[in-house]
Amino acid sequence: MTDAHLARPRSDRVKSAPRALLHSLRPVARWLFRRRYDVRVHGAGHVPTSGPVIFASNHVGVIDGPLLAIFAPRPVHVLTKMEMFRGPLGWFLWRSGQVPLDRYNPDPRAVKTCIRALREGRTVGIYPEGSRGAGDLERFHRGAAYLALVSGAPVVPVTTLGSREPGGTSGSLPTGGAAVDIVFGETYRVDATPWPRTREQVEKASLLLREHMLVQLDLARASTGRDLPGPLPPTDVDPDPATGVTDEGAP
Template identity: 40%
Template sequence: MAWSRPVGWILDHLVYRTTVRGRSNVPAAGPVIFAGNHISFLDGPVMFGAAPRPMHILVKQEMFTGVLGRVLTASGQLAVDRSGGRAALQRAKSILDAGHCVGILPEGTRGSGDAASINNGVAWLALNSGATVIPVAILGTRTGGEHLNAVPRPGRRLHVSFGGALTVSRRPGETGRASMDRVGTEIRAALSRHVQDTIRSSGQQLPDADAPNPPQTAVAGTPADHHLRKVQ
């Protein structure tokens, strides 16, 4: 990912004007899961460019075609088959087990970005890898009633904020499913709070939730929960 890190920086700071906060919250070493809210197809690249450490981001496999697919593969991103995500989750766990970082947009699809609900893939990864979870608020990549496929005009002010570290674990006597549901709730609440805190500090609002919703072409989060039951 050596070549793609500068590309991410250029996107954040030359194409757009990105304010980055909370980088000191990210551990300098060890496995980290960056869990960001999802409002635009640019969220993954913007988070990638703003983070103090490189990461492998889970991206839906439909994006891995043509030139873009070769770029995603060469930059170390992970293809997610949303009809059944076992392989992607296991690959992500292997990366975390090696002490590296994974990025995930656990809302799964683009929307208002308020983290009102998330898929439990992020909880599965956190529990099974012991990785630290960092909630990431991404604002400005889509605003107001902009179309879900809207490309922000160059020069727009974006905001990326890395929240406080969250460490999770199973409790004695707790079933695997109960642990995953509890931890998913904890991560969702932490991400939602951090998004609201970032809105207050930046003055940047979330986009409308009911913007036109065409077929998805964006960076994806995790597979649906019913597919995750296969990897418990």
């Protein structure tokens, strides 16, 4: 146990997210995905090859999380809504290294599990929009910035294009053979800020991160020649939680 885990918020009292399946299943999962979709990865060179990394991605489709976990240059512990952790699927998600998140209530355990992974030099994936939608970063929660301020880990923006087709619902899949582009953008860095971190510090870092990600989103669209799928049908939009992974989640 390193001294880093004793800094606030302490991460020595939460279980480390499992890693065995996270590493071993990726080659097979890539092969399976590419049998159905034309998955194209761009900008992998922007991802640091060692040390902690936060992947912050837009969120348009149901397969975004698996795509990030499988095709990122390094294995990723992706924050996943706790509703997915039911029955055999929940067992598999946890064993494959994914982190359950309560989006509607402060969730210190999820936050500290991610911080533990970062302090151990691993990578974490987070969706600042909170839930699937247009993928344009119009809504933007503070979790990614908070994790960066705590850990000092660089944030790599991710833009996913093609994981939901125009007019599709939140649970729809692209048609067989569809092209899916995953674009890793230029790294955003913020210095680690010692406890106590203020709401104003987190808010400022989050605003700056959002501006950076919007630039990277535009560059991804231009470089691939693709666009976002547009908003979900009005009857298929999740309520936007006011809490979840924010600075409220772990003092």
